[in-house]
Amino acid sequence: MLRTLSISSSLFLVIAACFVACDEPRGRVAGGPRQYVGTDACADCHAAETKAWRGSHHDLAMQEATPETVLGDFAAADFEHNGERTSFARKGDAFFVTTPGPDGERTEYEVVYTFGYVPLQQYLVAFPGGRYQALGVAWDSRSTADGGGRWFHLQPDEDVPAGDALHWTSPLANWNQQCADCHSTQLTKGYDRETRSYETTWEALDVSCEACHGPASRHVATAEADEQFDPNYGFARRLTGAGGWVIDPGPTARRLGGPDPARQIDACAPCHSRRGELVENLDGEENYLDGFRPALLEDRLYHDDGQVDDEVYVWGSFLQSKMHAAGVVCSDCHDPHSLKLQFEGNDLCTRCHDRKQFDVPEHHHHEVGSAGAACVECHMPEKTYMVVDPRRDHSMSIPRPDLSVQLGTPNACDRCHDDHDAQWAAEAVDEWTGGKRPVHRGQAFHALRQSLPVGERAMAALLADGLQPPIVRATGIAEQLDRPSPQSAAQVVRGLADESDLVVLGALRAGDLLDPARRMSLVAPLLQHETRGVRIEAARLLLPFAANLGPEHKQAFELAQQERIASLEHNADQPWALTELAAIQVLLGKPEEAEASYREAIEIGPWYVEPYANLADLLRTLDRDEEGAKVLREGLQRVSDPGPLEHSLGLNLVRQERLLEAVTHLRRAAELRPEIPRYALVQAVALHSFGRSEAAVEVLGAAIERHPADRELLNTQVSLLLDLGREAEARAYVKRLLEIDPNDEDARAFLER
DSSP states (O other), X not given: OOOOOOGGGTSOEXXXXXXXXXXXXXXXXXXXXXXXXXXXXHHTTOHXXXXXXXXXTXXXXXXXXXXXXXXXXXXXXXXXXXXXXXXXXXXXXXXXXXXXXXXXOEEEEEEEEEEOOSXXXXXXXXXXXXXXXXXXXXXXXXXXXXXXXXXEEXXXXXXXXXXXXXXXXXXXXXXXXHTGGGSSBSOBOOEETTTTEEOOBOSBSSOOHHHHXXXXXXXXXXXXXXXXXXXXXXXXXXXXXXXXXXXXXXXXXXXXXXXXXXXXXXXXXXXXXXXXXXXXXXXXXXXXXXXXXXXXXXXXXXXXXXXXXXXOBSHHHHTTSHHXXXXXXXXXXXXXXXXXXXXXXXGTTTXXXXXXXXXXXXXXXXOTTSGGGSHHHHHSOEXXXXXXXXXXXXXXXXXXXXXXXXXXXXXXXXXXXXXXXXXXXXXXXXXXXXXXXXXXXXXXXXXXXXXXXXXXXXXXXXXXXXXXXXXXXXXXXXXXXXXXXXXXXXXXXXXHXXXXXXXXXHHHHTGGGSOHHHHHHHHGGGGGOSSHHHHHHHHXXXXXXXXXXXXXXXXXXXXXXXXXXXXXXXXXXXXXXXXXXXXXXXXXXXXXXXXXXXXXXXXXXXXXXHHHHHHHHHHHHTTOHHHHXXXXXXXXXXXSOOHHHHHHHHHHHHHTTOHHHHHXXXXXXXXXOTTOHHHHHHHHHHHHHTTOHHHHHHHHHHHHHHSTTOHHHHHHHHHHHHHTTOHHHHHHHHHHHHHHOTTXXXXXXXXXX
């Protein structure tokens, strides 16, 4: 028998705010397309929800700059950052800043919109061509007791002069392309590629009711005609439905039926994830992957164990959690209108986790009422972004300071106990748990990314575990592209057949590892997949072989290819999209168009590495290597990550038989990006070709110390040592190959000889 209790007992929770797609109810058919009606049309009938929403982060996401909305002190003294001075002024009801503009000259600008509210408020300035730029100096809107009430720079540790990618006048600080769609409702970017200008429009300046519920015209029309109607009628997605949680028998609650949790996650994810946009303004019947290209748990975005590192918001971490796997949705913890937590402190968690077992010292091992006794401090540690904005990790993982010792990842323990180190914390946890340390997926990612001998086997075991979250398996498969092994193709094949669309996407990102025949046979059926993101990735993989597709797939390919190109054209104000469009034009045999697209990408995003390297490679195919070298040298003066361009320039100079110069640039690439083993490999091969084989062996030896299981490095080192007659040393490296893969027949045959 189910043990169900009231909400007040904190043991039974019923949530009636779950998203679910549904058919229109019987007897209610409103004609015409759904249209936006505005917040005022909702407020009359939904007063409580409107009251909760007023003053929320959604309501205050963006506002016109007025004396009522501007929080910053525009009578403050000048603010200086690395020699750049910003002055503030108020003239009547208008607000102005004087600060270095795109040419570096101090210029006065009027603030036209506020952006955000707490813990900081940014300010938008109008520029020619319909652009709005977010100032790099923001107002700390926290209380003075918390350190607020001051101006501060969003890049406090960086020197960002005019022309830098992080300067407030650069495209990376452009509201139209970077921020607008998540701070307003039903935005139309309105970018004109010919004039490189915007005519951006919106239905509501902030994140209003219809941003989540969808256009409400049918709903309002029916409500006005008949008060006795389904309150969800007229929307493409429903935002209410039966569903609940019960502790039976405990200690953790389980969901009792109800709607598909994925529907609510899909509604929140677009603005709470790190992603690129595939199309503008999904309709309510499409899912998240129909409209967005999500970042996976990639290195430099997440730590090896999945904890957040860069500014990735919460979707990627939440998808790793046991809560997500159990069916928890955003509104189980957050009020969907005020955005506040449903309950404060541990009361939020103990609705679903039995207080008698979890909210006691025997579980948390800290004094009751202390910070260490708070569930979120251990399971959702904070990281601060934008200088003053702490955000909690939503993977809700168990603290593992032992992984900090092994992998260098952060942990919740020494964030509080900053007078101790991770080793101390790991020993303390061992005392509590008896030293039980289950295998963690972070160990597999770390081993693979560091090219450790166990990496391939550990990742293969991880990917074979169907209980791992889809985002983990998707990431593991996608990373095979840069770290291939003999098992990689088989892992891609299994991923393409996975029931999770996210895993299929991860497999498609590594689909280049498949030979042409398998690629066409396995990927071509995905051209008709129900999810747009999958179709677009399938079209990308099949473009080089489109002429060989069977008649049953040709039309599907053309349609998916059109979707892909439309998506890139929608993003043509960003250099990555133009670079990808150029790559398509290369494959279609349109080198002149491709060259123009690459050069356009460089013009609008001079800090972006790929178009320089790709344009130089295109010029190589046109026997214009000298021009390619010029392009690469220009890029080296502009990009913040010159390693890839040093590598490309080195290869370019090798082709021009300028070997001495080439080796210099290849060495720089390897030194700048030691985490990329191929750079060291190419440097060594160049040295060997130049007659400096001993130096090549030294370079490879150092690279192997960093990447001890990289097969290409090891095999090349064996070949060089044999050429030098150093057979005993070669044998040692062959043994390493057998440690990685005991079935390596070539290595075993060598040892037998």
